[in-house]
Amino acid sequence: MTTSFTGHIAWLGTSSGVRIVVGVWDESPFGPFADVMVEDVSGHRTLLAARQGVADFVASTYAFDEVRIEPVSVERGAEWSVHTRSLQLRFTPGHRLWVAPLLGLVPSPMRRSPTWAKACNPVAGRILPGVRTYGSAGEGRAEWYAASDIRRLVDARATWEGEELGELGPVEPPVRFGVASAPAKPTLTALTSYVRG
Numbered sequence: 001m002t003t004s005f006t007g008h009i010a011w012l013g014t015s016s017g018v019r020i021v022v023g024v025w026d027e028s029p030f031g032p033f034a035d036v037m038v039e040d041v042s043g044h045r046t047l048l049a050a051r052q053g054v055a056d057f058v059a060s061t062y063a064f065d066e067v068r069i070e071p072v073s074v075e076r077g078a079e080w081s082v083h084t085r086s087l088q089l090r091f092t093p094g095h096r097l098w099v100a101p102l103l104g105l106v107p108s109p110m111r112r113s114p115t116w117a118k119a120c121n122p123v124a125g126r127i128l129p130g131v132r133t134y135g136s137a138g139e140g141r142a143e144w145y146a147a148s149d150i151r152r153l154v155d156a157r158a159t160w161e162g163e164e165l166g167e168l169g170p171v172e173p174p175v176r177f178g179v180a181s182a183p184a185k186p187t188l189t190a191l192t193s194y195v196r197g
Contacts, residue, residue, distance in 0.1 A: 002196040003029055009193075010080070010091060011175075012156050012186035015166030017041035019175050020089060020158065022082050024074050030054050034072045036087055037062070038160060039175045048072055048084050061137045061195060062178035080188075087160055091168070093188045094154035099128075103147050111146035112194065128183040138178065141197030153186035 007025035014020070021037040035058055036048040047064045049055035050072045059067050070085045082089040128150075137143035156168040170184050 002194055004192050004194050005029075006192045008188055008190050010153065010186075010188045011171050011183060012091060012153055013169040013171040014156070014158060015169045016163075018158075018160055018165050019171050020087070021175060021177065022074070022089070024076075030057070034074045034082070036072060036082065036084060036089075037064070037175070037177050038087065039177070040160070043176070045175075045177060046086075048086060060139060061141070061143065063138075063176065087158065089156065089158040091156035091186075091188075092154050093151040095152055097128075097150045097152060097187070100150050103149065106146075111148075112192070128185075128187075131183050136178075137195050137197070139197070141195055143178075143193065143195045145191050145193055147189050147191040149190040151188045153188060156186065 004027070005023075005025045006027040007023065009024075010020075010022040012020055018041065019039045022034065023036075024034045026032050030051070030053060033050060033054050035050075035054060038046045038048070040046075044066065045064045046066045046068060047055060047058055047062075048068050048070055049058060050070065052069060055067050055069055068086060073083045075081045079090055079092050153168060158165040168186055171186065172184060174184075
């Protein structure tokens with residue numbers, strides 16, 4: 001069985017060394033929801049999810065040291081804002097990357113195909129270092145991504161557990177959640193994520 005999640009993922013780093021991944025899903029088996037993955041300077045990986053069912057699925061797909069159940073609210077516009085009890089984040093999407101128009105040229109049936117995702121995997125990593133389009137989702141499952149748009153982030157401000165995280169920075173060192181790979185430069189990607197098995 002293949003499960004799909006359609007929405008956006010934002011990847012960003014901060015000058016404090018904390019890296020953040022935000023998923024905003026408009027269509028999913030759980031209905032619309034948002035979740036946040038945070039990796040701090042020590043490498044501690046935390047999942048923030050609003051519902052236990054979502055947390056259970058995400059935690060079975062990726063690797064975390066801690067899972068917190070807390071409301072996750074997202075507002076979208078010229079500036080996006082993400083709020084939970086632990087995290088407050090605002091970020092601004094900028095220009096589309098040169099590869100974005102090319103993504104729309106791929107026919108939908110091909111974009112949904114794991115074979116296409118496997119073929120794109122080495123190419124994607126060369127175009128956007130750190131990116132993977134196919135990999136293991138844990139428990140014997142496979143996961144792949146079909147992106148339709150990608151924008152650079154030009155500004156971000158965040159607090160984690162009440163501490164200011166500093167200026168927007170690269171996603172370095174790379175996050176270690178699993179196949180949810182992050183480009184080294186902060187981006188906002190529109191995509192569908194598929195999990196099979």
